[in-house]
Amino acid sequence: MALSLTVNGELHSLDIEGDTPLLWVLRDELGLKGTKFGCGAGLCGACTVHLNGQPVRSCSTWAEAAVGGEVTTIEGLAEDGKLHALQNAWIAEGVPQCGYCQSGQIMSAAHLLATNPAPARDDVVAAMTGNLCRCGTYSRIIAAVESVVESSSVENSSVDSSLAYDAAVVREIS
Amino acid sequence: MTMNRRDFLKVSAGTSGTLMLSLSLPGCSGMPTGYKQETGEWKPDAWLEITNNDEVHFTLARVEMGQGTYTGLTTLIAEELEVEPAAITPRFAPVAPEYRNPLYKLQLTGGSTSIATSWEPLRTAGASARQMLIMAAARVWQVDAAECSAREGRVIHPNGRESMRYGQLVELASKEVLRGDIALKPAAEWKYIGKQGGKLDAHAKSTGTAVYGIDVELPGMVYGVVSRPPRYGARIKAFNGDELRAMPGVLDVFEIERGVAIVADKYWRARKAQDALKAEWDNEDALSLSTDEVFASYRKAADKDPGESERSEGDYEAAVGEAGKVFEAEYSQPYLAHSTLEPMNATAWYRGNTIEVWAPTQAPDLGRIAAARVTNLSPSDVTINTTFLGGGFGRRLTQDYIEEAAAVAYRMKKPVKLIWSREEDTQHDLYRPAMLHRMQAGLEGNQLTGWHHQIIGPQLLDWYVRNAAPAQYPWAPKFMYDTLGKVGLLAEGIATPKDMSAIEGAIEYPYNVANIDIRHTHTDPGVPVTFWRSVGYSHNGFAVETFTDELAYETGQDPYQFRRKLLVGQPRHLEVLDRAARIAGWNTPVPEGRGRGIALFKSFGTFVAQVVEAGVENGSIKVYKVACAVDCGQVVNPRIVEDQIEGGIIFGLTAALYGEITLEDGEVQQSNFHDYQLMRQYELPEITVDVVQSSEAPTGVGEPGVPPVIPALGNALFALTGKRQRSLPLKADA
Numbered sequence: 079m080a081l082s083l084t085v086n087g088e089l090h091s092l093d094i095e096g097d098t099p100l101l102w103v104l105r106d107e108l109g110l111k112g113t114k115f116g117c118g119a120g121l122c123g124a125c126t127v128h129l130n131g132q133p134v135r136s137c138s139t140w141a142e143a144a145v146g147g148e149v150t151t152i153e154g155l156a157e158d159g160k161l162h163a164l165q166n167a168w169i170a171e172g173v174p175q176c177g178y179c180q181s182g183q184i185m186s187a188a189h190l191l192a193t194n195p196a197p198a199r200d201d202v203v204a205a206m207t208g209n210l211c212r213c214g215t216y217s218r219i220i221a222a223v224e225s226v227v228e229s230s231s232v233e234n235s236s237v238d239s240s241l242a243y244d245a246a247v248v249r250e251i252s
Numbered sequence: 253m254t255m256n257r258r259d260f261l262k263v264s265a266g267t268s269g270t271l272m273l274s275l276s277l278p279g280c281s282g283m284p285t286g287y288k289q290e291t292g293e294w295k296p297d298a299w300l301e302i303t304n305n306d307e308v309h310f311t312l313a314r315v316e317m318g319q320g321t322y323t324g325l326t327t328l329i330a331e332e333l334e335v336e337p338a339a340i341t342p343r344f345a346p347v348a349p350e351y352r353n354p355l356y357k358l359q360l361t362g363g364s365t366s367i368a369t370s371w372e373p374l375r376t377a378g379a380s381a382r383q384m385l386i387m388a389a390a391r392v393w394q395v396d397a398a399e400c401s402a403r404e405g406r407v408i409h410p411n412g413r414e415s416m417r418y419g420q421l422v423e424l425a426s427k428e429v430l431r432g433d434i435a436l437k438p439a440a441e442w443k444y445i446g447k448q449g450g451k452l453d454a455h456a457k458s459t460g461t462a463v464y465g466i467d468v469e470l471p472g473m474v475y476g477v478v479s480r481p482p483r484y485g486a487r488i489k490a491f492n493g494d495e496l497r498a499m500p501g502v503l504d505v506f507e508i509e510r511g512v513a514i515v516a517d518k519y520w521r522a523r524k525a526q527d528a529l530k531a532e533w534d535n536e537d538a539l540s541l542s543t544d545e546v547f548a549s550y551r552k553a554a555d556k557d558p559g560e561s562e563r564s565e566g567d568y569e570a571a572v573g574e575a576g577k578v579f580e581a582e583y584s585q586p587y588l589a590h591s592t593l594e595p596m597n598a599t600a601w602y603r604g605n606t607i608e609v610w611a612p613t614q615a616p617d618l619g620r621i622a623a624a625r626v627t628n629l630s631p632s633d634v635t636i637n638t639t640f641l642g643g644g645f646g647r648r649l650t651q652d653y654i655e656e657a658a659a660v661a662y663r664m665k666k667p668v669k670l671i672w673s674r675e676e677d678t679q680h681d682l683y684r685p686a687m688l689h690r691m692q693a694g695l696e697g698n699q700l701t702g703w704h705h706q707i708i709g710p711q712l713l714d715w716y717v718r719n720a721a722p723a724q725y726p727w728a729p730k731f732m733y734d735t736l737g738k739v740g741l742l743a744e745g746i747a748t749p750k751d752m753s754a755i756e757g758a759i760e761y762p763y764n765v766a767n768i769d770i771r772h773t774h775t776d777p778g779v780p781v782t783f784w785r786s787v788g789y790s791h792n793g794f795a796v797e798t799f800t801d802e803l804a805y806e807t808g809q810d811p812y813q814f815r816r817k818l819l820v821g822q823p824r825h826l827e828v829l830d831r832a833a834r835i836a837g838w839n840t841p842v843p844e845g846r847g848r849g850i851a852l853f854k855s856f857g858t859f860v861a862q863v864v865e866a867g868v869e870n871g872s873i874k875v876y877k878v879a880c881a882v883d884c885g886q887v888v889n890p891r892i893v894e895d896q897i898e899g900g901i902i903f904g905l906t907a908a909l910y911g912e913i914t915l916e917d918g919e920v921q922q923s924n925f926h927d928y929q930l931m932r933q934y935e936l937p938e939i940t941v942d943v944v945q946s947s948e949a950p951t952g953v954g955e956p957g958v959p960p961v962i963p964a965l966g967n968a969l970f971a972l973t974g975k976r977q978r979s980l981p982l983k984a985d986a
Binding site for chain 2: 176
């Protein structure tokens with residue numbers, strides 16, 4: 079069965095059964111291995127991708143449900159060769175341990191910030207609660223998300239830009 | 253600190269017998285060293301490779317499963333080599349004697365030993381290569397080598413202006429011969445050790461580009477799944493293979509030792525075929541017991557057999573006979589699954605007379621035995637490629653998933669990726685064993701005069717030797733594998749001829765009590781068990797530190813002060829205990845509706861004390877705060893130490909709050925994260941980790957965060973409710 083999927087802005091024509099989970103299409107047909115298999119039941123969030131801007135569990139989403147939609151995976155998060163601010167924050171904060179859940183964590187966080195650029199702590203916790211981390215990187219995840227929120231609020235604030243620059247430097251060295 | 257290069261060779265020789273000694277003779281060992289003209293690569297030893305265009309490759313012999321070896325061990329070599337850690341490219345080691353863990357004489361990563369066992373050898377390797385590069389430069393410049401220095405991948409001329417890149421010097425350096433002492437840098441000159449640096453794998457793991465076992469891709473690869481018997485030890489009797497073979501994409505369906513393998517061109521087609529599998533199992537030799545029968549069998553064994561004495565001091569019997577009061581308690585802990593987020597998987601390719609395996613494994617040399625076992629090949633025909641591991645926690649020390657992949661690939665004669673579902677991963681794990689502890693104490697007034705601890709349950713090496721024993725003797729013919737497994741790990745083989753897995757942490761009881769009697773009643777109900785993050789410490793910590801808490805309350809003493817008084821000549825225990833109490837504000841009033849509990853436990857050489865503040869909210873246990881103090885000797889990467897301890901706390905809390913695998917007629921009752929829950933983001937307590945600054949030799953941090961948090965939480969709930977919980981997981985409504 080032929081299916082057309084748009085993934086990370088590219089249209090793909092695939093010969094695959096429509097009841098194949100999107101996860102295995104991304105991984106095995108398109109070679110996008112950044113999206114991970116964790117539970118197959120939408121319980122752990124390791125397979126989180128965006129479908130039309132909404133986070134979905136690709137292990138529990140049929141490929142045919144994504145036809146006509148726009149799928150974004152961890153590989154498609156960078157823009158113009160520049161990493162997403164969250165990816166930079168993840169690296170700066172040293173979030174990953176085993177790292178297996180982190181693509182899903184970042185995709186959930188990216189959706190949160192796309193819809194709520196200035197989330198309160200409770201909003202961050204709520205948005206990230208569907209993503210399990212067996213290594214226990216939870217506090218680093220919160221710190222990384224909040225560092226992006228802070229720096230964007232500095233960028234967007236009306237204060238003198240030289241002050242904003244200083245604030246960023248202070249954060250970096252502290 | 254200095255180390256003679258001959259000592260270095262001796263140290264290394266301990267890891268591999270005489271093979272390592274031949275490293276200084278290029279071309280004579282299995283691991284060629286020296287300079288290669290064609291490629292411009294210089295291999296000064298088994299770990300390093302420096303190219304004439306300044307690339308530095310480091311062979312990482314301890315796998316990266318989240319515990320931080322990728323950064324940590326690279327930091328050690330970088331420090332002495334005088335290059336930035338980020339300028340080094342780690343590579344996962346192939347199977348070779350040079351890469352064995354000296355403590356186990358096996359190439360395995362476990363027991364929180366990576367930094368401790370690499371601390372001297374890797375720094376010495378870095379320093380030796382650096383010195384040879386300096387000597388080469390000095391020869392070129394015709395100056396005294398002692399006047400030269402090295403910095404950021406260059407040797408600096410005594411005049412401070414000229415310098416040469418390492419790449420320019422590798423060929424010459426390869427001809428230098430080291431004599432005498434190799435001086436390691438004094439701590440005051442460290443640039444990377446103990447300093448905050450980035451994690452070298454963070455970029456790959458934040459962009460989806462890190463390659464885990466499950467991500468391996470090979471030309472013409474097909475996909476396998478295996479249906480295993482619901483009851484451990486059952487055999488397949490009959491299955492509808494023909495029907496399945498007719499399904500779309502299905503390439504073959506066949507019996508392997510561990511069940512029924514289904515191979516298809518696509519993973520989901522293999523799974524769909526598996527849904528249609530009708531299998532009949534022969535349960536004659538299968539496990540048929542239920543969890544309550546396991547504990548009943550433990551109690552029966554405990555009544556019958558007081559167990560082997562593992563530590564005896566003073567005269568416990570006399571002390572308890574004379575004691576004014578005898579206090580007793582029994583503790584039990586359930587089976588626990590590992591639940592690595594990356595499920596078990598392996599990819600294998602049988603071609604010609606070799607097999608190549610790609611797998612996330614903690615023990616590649618055992619993986620080689622596993623693959624040889626199910627094919628017509630010898631271990632030397634097996635190549636194991638290790639990938640990043642999506643969690644290990646001890647699960648990937650056992651190579652059952654490689655054994656399956658090899659068996660399937662052997663039949664298919666093409667690359668096969670075998671993936672377990674989460675349900676299979678949960679139900680066909682080898683578990684942290686269920687354990688029982690009988691504790692007794694003699695009390696005289698408020699003095700503790702006697703301590704008795706009887707541990708009841710299995711030993712892990714009984715399960716582990718099957719592939720571990722042959723891995724120590726890879727030249728042994730296969731018909732001997734079972735014998736080797738039965739004999740166990742020979743005394744000169746594994747470093748610990750005694751199996752410590754049931755008793756570790758109990759026998760290092762740190763408190764000053766005159767009469768001590770610690771015993772192990774060895775009984776094994778046949779449920780598959782293995783190492784689980786913090787191993788024996790995970791259950792002994794709960795028993796020892798909960799009973800200690802009970803004794804404090806029983807004698808009307810503050811649990812912190814009670815422990816303090818009993819710590820005689822134990823300054824490192826005392827220091828972390830005091831620190832944790834201070835951070836937690838032990839002497840300040842506990843907020844309404846909360847309780848505070850304390851616990852102290854040393855494991856894997858590392859001292860950890862924790863204070864938990866917890867309560868009950870909406871019918872669930874709520875952990876508010878964990879204050880933790882750690883002494884792990886010299887810190888190499890501060891952030892990784894904090895992360896490991898914090899991760900260990902969350903791992904321990906997950907076990908304390910949710911962890912329980914139960915059996916019903918031999919079948920595991922849990923299957924996925926809805927009924928085998930892991931702690932989630934919204935449950936995260938406020939965790940404070942205080943690391944003692946120390947110049948003692950470094951000890952492990954991957955596991956020691958786990959044991960104390962479980963009793964600390966139980967003790968906090970007791971402080972709140974006055975009800976003592978002696979079995980796990982803890983309940984809100986106990």
